[in-house]
Amino acid sequence: MKVNIALTIISKPIYSVIYRLFVGITTVSIMMKYEELVKNHSGKLIDQLVAWVISKDPVEVLFNFMDEDQWAIISMHQYEEDTEISLRLHINNFYDLYLGYYDDEDEFFEIIHPLTEEEIEQLPIGLKKVMKKVLDDEKGMRLSGNFLSR
Numbered sequence: 001m002k003v004n005i006a007l008t009i010i011s012k013p014i015y016s017v018i019y020r021l022f023v024g025i026t027t028v029s030i031m032m033k034y035e036e037l038v039k040n041h042s043g044k045l046i047d048q049l050v051a052w053v054i055s056k057d058p059v060e061v062l063f064n065f066m067d068e069d070q071w072a073i074i075s076m077h078q079y080e081e082d083t084e085i086s087l088r089l090h091i092n093n094f095y096d097l098y099l100g101y102y103d104d105e106d107e108f109f110e111i112i113h114p115l116t117e118e119e120i121e122q123l124p125i126g127l128k129k130v131m132k133k134v135l136d137d138e139k140g141m142r143l144s145g146n147f148l149s150r
Contacts, residue, residue: 038099038113046097046119049085050127052076056145061134072134073098074127087123089131095120124149 038045053059053074062073075086082102089095095115102108120128127148134141 034099034101034109035111038097038111042097042113042115043119043122045085045099046087046115046122049074049076049087049097050124050148053127054124054145054149058142059145059148060140060142061130062140063134063138065138070135070138072131072140074131087131089128089135091135093132095123 053076059074062075064071064073069090071088071090073086073088075084077084084098084100086098086100087095088098097113097115097119099111099113100108130141130143130148
């Protein structure tokens, strides 16, 4: 069975909808499109997430952990689309892009994309410093988004 799906990436900020899926969508095809979006357009997703974050006042950079893993995280939720897009900094300067979403049957999926050196370089220095401080101090911060763009 062939499913017709149109995937459109638009230049508006990420919170206003980065993609549009049309016509006969199945859970498998949604998952594949999200995976393709993260794999093939991660740089654009990162740019849009960072643009959204630095436009916020205030913005929260949170600290989180699970078992032995710890990370600093900035997140954006798209409630209409049941998605969360996050940038995380783990120990040893390991960054990843995280996309979590619910399908039509309310099953939760996660896609994690390790950032390349090129993708890390596109992050503002202020954002990297604040995320590093949050991770080192094991304590979140709330500050003006424009501070992160420096």
